[in-house]
Amino acid sequence: MFKTTDLLIVEDDESMVKVLEKIAKECRWNFCIARSGTEALEIFNRDVIEVALVDIKLPGFNGLQILEHVKKNRYLTEIILMTGVGTVETAVSAIKMGAYDYLTKPFDDIRQVITLVEKAKERYRLLHKIKELERQNVDQFEFEDIIGRSPKMQEVYRIIEAIAPTNSTVLITGDSGTGKELVATAIHRRSNRKEKPFVVINCAAIPEQLLESELFGHKKGSFTGAVNDKRGLFEEADTGTIFLDEIGEVSLAIQVKLLRVLQEGEVRPIGSNITKKVGVRLLAATNKDLAKLIKEGRFREDLYYRLNVINIILPPLKDRSEDISLLAYYFLKKHSARLKKTVDKISVDVLQTLQNYDWMGNVRELENIIERAAVLANTDTIFAKELPPQILGQSFYVTEDAGPKDLTKFPYQEAKDRALASFNRTYLASLLKQTSGNISIASERAGMDRSNFKKIIRRYNIDIAEFKHALKMKSN
């Protein structure tokens, strides 16, 4: 059994060892110390190390050789190199070799050391999770085409399982793209009616006059264009299930008729005076707040109570972050197969970006983004350059102080300076937000060297601590 250690300190200078040991104890990291390169390699081969703080100059193997050994053996350990004066150049090339970052000794501020180690630990854990996901079969978290392992989704599966075999009406609510239609389909498939018709109708997509005839049918000649008798969807769905999507869009007149179906189990086609019995199970969905519609007089309260016998609430994607990478891999597998490509990996940067994004469009938006990336990818891995700009950083040009519309208030030169400044601020802030304040990664993405990048950040008064702080809050 391997032992997992948060931090390995590789340092031969005793006074430096003391400093780092003190920090590690205060932070309650589980750590160990190696005083030479040889000793460090022994520990790497024996234990699982999350993060290693490695001095570049060491007896035995030096810092770069240790880094090389770790990368060659595909250990997931994140390496932070420590450099004295004169070895900064080496440290920069070490980052190209895959080191996480470097620290210059003596430390100006030990908080910097702590933040860097914490961030490296977070990255290690993310990477570890990714490796697990790559190995794992996503299918084990699948329930009737619904993917999710978060406790919230597990609860949804549990409810579906319990209510599917009953005849109860179900109201499925949740924001756009959260999977309401998938849930309705799953309920039907798990019910005793699964061999019977499953009729889906999107109430928002059909004009009101037509909707009534679609749902309940009509008699020949009952209105212009009614050239034949027509059976309604309720009759079509008899003995099976009908799914009324976007029920919040239905007019009050049709709501009365729906109430009648639910209460009496009968429909009356337009232009007919004969009612027909139907045995249909009704499922309905909406992304509207029905309680609010009731208050505004746009939705009947009695119908609401009839529909809301069982309510399944689908949580927004951002509230179930454990599902994000799982879904990303699921969609990648699906679209990669469809496109006959072999893209099956997602870079850590991309996963980190996906984790932090707002997901207003929920799962549908995630699927679109992965599909697009699968199309663009020309290796087996999805990288940040394959993500659309909206996810990499919102609103480049619009700012609170001087949006593009307001700029005409200023003379040309001033307007240009303001636009440029606001572009710089938004661009830099977005980059830093994505990289949780990691200057090395941010400058690399910007295609600038680290010191120039730092200069610009200073010029625009951007406080890096703010982005690092956001990360700390997140990991708490």
Ligand SMILES: Nc1ncnc2c1ncn2[C@@H]1O[C@H](COP(=O)(O)OP(=O)(O)OP(=O)(O)O)[C@@H](O)[C@H]1O
């Ligand atoms: N948990 C999930 N697992 C796999 N795919 C999902 C999941 N949730 C949603 N999807 C996919 O996302 C897309 C949107 O899902 P669906 O149409 O069910 O959402 P919706 O809640 O009905 O959205 P809207 O309110 O916009 O109609 C579909 O392609 C669906 O397959």
Ligand SMILES: [Mg+2]
């Ligand atoms: Mg839908």
